[in-house]
Ligand SMILES: Nc1ncnc2c1ncn2[C@@H]1O[C@H](COP(=O)(O)OP(=O)(O)O)[C@@H](O)[C@H]1O
């Protein structure tokens with residue numbers, strides 16, 4: 088009698104990754120004292136999302152990723168990956184996640200095919216279940232399958248690392264600074280590839296210090312700074328927070344207060360003749376600002392505007408931390 092293959096019930100977790108009270112203190116070395124890199128952070132990564140962990144250098148992004156990957160031990164708190172606690176079932180948790188590290192480390196003498204086969208062996212993927220050719224095709228490396236890794240360009244190596252992170256078909260894929268130091272053209276190719284993986288069902292978590300990358304690619308954005316989460320929300324809602332413009336007007340006479348006609352706006356009077364009016368372009372028009380100024384009997388001598396964007400909110404939330412706000416070479 089044929090043996091029926093048991094169909095395992097598909098149990099989908101509520102979220103792809105759940106981080107609670109996660110703390111990491113690196114032990115001090117030599118003169119350097121201990122470093123508190125993560126300060127009890129909470130983070131929920133929705134299943135199916137394309138999630139950006141955005142923050143300036145040194146914020147703690149790689150520390151968090153490396154804890155998820157099982158490469159760094161946490162000091163306190165809990166982490167569940169695909170519903171599995173990393174302390175209770177470390178192997179199962181690790182099987183649910185594929186991590187592309189920030190630093191590319193690969194043996195230059197192996198070929199892409201060998202690298203994927205070795206990785207599959209490491210994860211105990213049976214020969215008949217391996218998808219080496221499929222993965223190589225997916226990252227556009229079919230014609231390099233048997234070339235030495237050292238002959239691959241930087242971008243090809245990066246793509247090979249993505250394939251390597253996927254040999255065990257993890258539902259959660261993590262990319263640490265996937266496009267750091269990558270030129271503009273290749274960056275767009277990588278973005279397209281990440282979108283494709285996400286559309287195909289992977290939950291993707293990426294870290295980046297490029298605002299533009301988070302904005303272009305991700306549906307959810309968490310901003311971390313000095314080991315703490317300072318924002319975590321849908322991109323659309325984060326961008327709504329930056330739905331703000333300021334118009335700065337020099338008027339023809341000294342004022343001692345903001346005119347009452349501007350009551351519908353947020354207005355300031357930093358100098359007796361300088362009015363700063365903030366408004367939301369999505370629901371207010373500059374016409375209305377100008378009309379309110381005219382209604383106060385003022386003439387405008389000079390006028391400038393300032394637009395707030397993701398860069399502004401980032402700087403605001405990170406206290407002006409020097410992130411590569413737009414990213415070197417990332418400008419469109
Ligand atoms: N192995 C380590 N030992 C001591 N300090 C570390 C170690 N790794 C990272 N740090 C420190 O922890 C903080 C966070 O680093 P990291 O997680 O690499 O930040 P990011 O990836 O956001 O740039 C930094 O201050 C960094 O210097």
Ligand SMILES: [Mg+2]
Nearest residue numbers: 148149189264
């Ligand atoms: Mg890092």
